[in-house]
Amino acid sequence: MGNQKATVILILLILLTLNGILFVDLARANPYMYYKQVSPPAGSKPLNIIVYSPLNNSVFNNSDVKVTLNINNQDTSMSSLLDAYLRADWLQENSTIYKQNTYSPEFPQSWDYAHTFSNIPVGEHSFTIYALGHGTYATNEGGLTANSYTMTAVSTVKFKIESIPPEISIISNPTPEPTSTPYKEPQPVDQQVILGVAITVAVVGAGLVLLVYLMKRK
Numbered sequence: 001m002g003n004q005k006a007t008v009i010l011i012l013l014i015l016l017t018l019n020g021i022l023f024v025d026l027a028r029a030n031p032y033m034y035y036k037q038v039s040p041p042a043g044s045k046p047l048n049i050i051v052y053s054p055l056n057n058s059v060f061n062n063s064d065v066k067v068t069l070n071i072n073n074q075d076t077s078m079s080s081l082l083d084a085y086l087r088a089d090w091l092q093e094n095s096t097i098y099k100q101n102t103y104s105p106e107f108p109q110s111w112d113y114a115h116t117f118s119n120i121p122v123g124e125h126s127f128t129i130y131a132l133g134h135g136t137y138a139t140n141e142g143g144l145t146a147n148s149y150t151m152t153a154v155s156t157v158k159f160k161i162e163s164i165p166p167e168i169s170i171i172s173n174p175t176p177e178p179t180s181t182p183y184k185e186p187q188p189v190d191q192q193v194i195l196g197v198a199i200t201v202a203v204v205g206a207g208l209v210l211l212v213y214l215m216k217r218k
Contacts (some may be wrong), residue, residue: 034145040135044077046153047133058159064118065159071098071131072110078133078151080107088127090120097129107134126158 052068054060071081084097097113100106131153139145 034143036145036147038147038149040077040149040151041137044135044149044151045075046151047076047078047081047131048072048074049129049131049153049155051129051155051157054157054159056157056159060159060161063120063122063161064116065120065161066114066116067127068112068114069097069129070110070112071129071153073133074110076133077135079136080109080134081111082132082134082150084111084113084129084131086127086129088117089125090117097131120161122161122163124158124160126156128154128156130154 048071050070050072052070054065054067067086071084073079073081081098082100086095086097088095095115098108098111133151133153134148135151136146136148139147
């Protein structure tokens with residue numbers, strides 16, 4: 001009986017030892033024992049938004065405008081980009097710049113965007129970029145805690161589209177086509193007509209000869 005109790009105690013001690021080892025390994029693998037959503041600390045900097053085109057207060061003579069920009073976390077308090085979109089006065093809906101895939105999340109530190117917007121009406125316009133960034137910091141108050149927060153960076157660009165000149169189509173005068181006079185083949189003269197003309201000429205000639213002869217006899 002005593003040997004059985006000793007065996008049970010030994011097994012419990014082994015299990016407790018293994019449990020302690022597993023707990024220490026788990027703590028090393030995941031040192032943040034708590035997670036908390038907090039407000040951004042004082043002095044935190046949001047993501048950088050760099051708009052390459054169009055430049056602010058640009059003027060265009062056509063209705064197509066290409067927007068190129070970059071969003072990054074250089075020298076900011078953000079660790080990555082979570083979401084970004086463009087809101088423009090000529091668009092009915094926002095245009096997505098970056099949307100994190102829930103099933104395959106990425107955490108980009110830099111993101112490039114380029115898109116050409118067409119058929120923008122004449123007049124003054126503006127668009128605004130919104131970029132949501134994510135940041136974290138650790139504290140050790142009541143246990144090691146990972147504090148997570150978000151910040152939205154905003155950048156607005158204004159531009160103007162002046163009156164678009166109408167398209168002028170140059171129509172060249174067509175080269176006149178030469179006109180041809182239809183050729184008519186000579187119609188054959190009836191032989192009877194020719195014969196009648198010859199007889200008439202002969203009779204008239206004979207009459208003239210006879211008239212001259214009679215006049216001489218007188």
